[in-house]
Amino acid sequence: MKKTLLIIAIGLFMLAAGFGVQKAMSVLHKSKYIPVAEFSLPDNTGKQHAISEWKDKLRVINFWATWCPPCREELPIFVEAQKTYAAKNVQVLGIAIDDAEPVAAFLSKLPVNYPMLVAGQGGIELAFNLGNFASAIPYTIIVDKDNNVVFQHSGEITKLQLQAAIDKLLAE
DSSP states (O other), X not given: OHHHHHHHHHHHHHHHHXXXXXXXXXXXXXXXXXXXXXXXXXXTTSOEEEGGGGTTSEEEEEEEOTTOHHHHHHHHHHHHHHHHHGGGTEEEEEEESSOHHHHHHHHHHSOOSSOEEEOTTHHHHXXXXXXXXXXXXXXXXXXXXXXXXXXXXXXXXXXXXXXXXXXXXXXX
């Protein structure tokens, strides 16, 4: 009897946790938008870029690191998203929570078709300021043309989750 109750309790907890995760993956309500302050970071070649360079686009920003297996797994999804949505005024950006050397070495093996910015350990604070209060990576956000975080996702994102979020925001 106790074992059955324990299994039911665990099942209910997992169900509740699943609903929380689903909510975290959804497009944010306007009252929950997080404003994005201007920041600039170097890309993997050392050239500085300000986030405002892409202000007229819907920006998909992925925080990742070379030492993070789920981060590496999802990079091809962002390469495909850049190909698919570039003509629809969407820009994918990577922000590496890493040093420039490992990022350059990694990208020489797996090149990407979007800007890869290098934040080092400062990327953790930047991600936190953009809603990543758990400091988890990978962490993906979408920033609208009004410079607000309108979508956030902690953990590895799937192609379908990313497509659904972008499509919903483009339809608004």
